[in-house]
Each structure stands twice: as structure tokens, then as C-alpha cells.
Amino acid sequence: MQRGFTLIETILYILIIGMILSTLGLFLNHLLQARAKTLASSDLITAARTIQDVLGHAARAAEGINTSTSTFGSDPGILSLNMVEVGVDPTVFSLTGADGQLQVSEAGGGNILLTTDEVAITNLVFTNLTGDDDTGIIQVQFTLEAVNTSGSAYFDYEQSFETTLRIPLD
Numbered sequence: 001m002q003r004g005f006t007l008i009e010t011i012l013y014i015l016i017i018g019m020i021l022s023t024l025g026l027f028l029n030h031l032l033q034a035r036a037k038t039l040a041s042s043d044l045i046t047a048a049r050t051i052q053d054v055l056g057h058a059a060r061a062a063e064g065i066n067t068s069t070s071t072f073g074s075d076p077g078i079l080s081l082n083m084v085e086v087g088v089d090p091t092v093f094s095l096t097g098a099d100g101q102l103q104v105s106e107a108g109g110g111n112i113l114l115t116t117d118e119v120a121i122t123n124l125v126f127t128n129l130t131g132d133d134d135t136g137i138i139q140v141q142f143t144l145e146a147v148n149t150s151g152s153a154y155f156d157y158e159q160s161f162e163t164t165l166r167i168p169l170d
Contacts, residue, residue: 033154040146040157047119047144048161051102054114055140058083058091058104059165065136066090070126076100077126079138081167095124099145120145122158129164136167 005013058081066080069092076095083089088106096103096113099122103111115121123143130136139162146157 036152036154037157040155041159043116043118043146044144044157044159047115048142048159051114051142052161052163054104055079055093055163055165058093059138059167061085061088062091062167064169065128065130065138065167067128070128072126072128074125076121076124079126079140093126095121102142115144118147120147123160130169134169136165136169138165138167139163140165 061083062081063084064082066082069078069080069090071078079093081091083091083106086107090107092105094103094105095101096111099120101113101115101117101119102121102124103113105111121142122145123141125141127139127141128136129139141160141162143158143160146155148155
């Protein structure tokens, strides 16, 4: 009676264990990639929601559009609103740089950042769609990009958003 494994059996066992470990490694790598993309997209969606909420609130509190100090149809755009409340008139939305963060300035005061360092706006375009009626319509298009400080391609993520603001005209 012979005890132990033959060379062929040992090689087969090593190959089977190697294939199982290799499959497990690929699965874990895929799981980490999915987690990184989910975190990046979550940051972008949170930033987009904040931007849309603040723009919408400002539009509801506005009484007109400063077309002379706004930049429409080009990137980076600037939106200046005439506000009902004197303490925040005018309210100006702009970028900190070409691919920067969105900031708002109220009544010529200091700039307040609406986005964090983890997110950059790579495209910000305001389009004036106002017609002949008594409501100003501004279309806002912006692209958010996750700022990747790790150097890993897993954290690269970009998404475009669009919203429309209705502003009463004085």
C-alpha cells in the first residue's frame, strides 16, 4: 500500500488552489473598483444636489437678472441676480478658476464655496432663455469631476447635470 501523493496529483492540487486564489483576487479587485466608483459618484451627486438647491433658492428669492454682469453661453459662466433682500443684492455665482469650485458672493461680500475640494466643476454654462413674459428662465449646465488625488484610475468619475431656473423679472 502506497501513502502520499504522486507528483501529478501535487501539481493538480497546486493548479486548482492557484486558480481559486486567482479568481478570488480578481473578484476582490472588482469589488474595490466598484466601491471606489460608488464613492466618487456619491460625492458628485451630493455636490450637484447642493448646487441645484442653492441656485433654486436664490432664483426664488430674486427679482431679476443682471444681464450686464452675467456671462451667458460660455464656460465658465457667471450668473448675477438682483435680489429682493438688500443684504444679499446682488448674488453672483461663479467659479474659482477655469476648472474650480462653485462660489457665491452676496452683496459684494466674500465668496462662499458651494463645493468641496473633492469635486471640480469642469464646465459651467448659464444660458438666458428669457422670453417676452414676466419670468426669466436660465438654463444651467455643469459637469462635475471627482478630484483624484490617489492617482488610481478607479477614482476617476465625471457626470454632467442640467437644471432650469425660473426668476421673476421686475
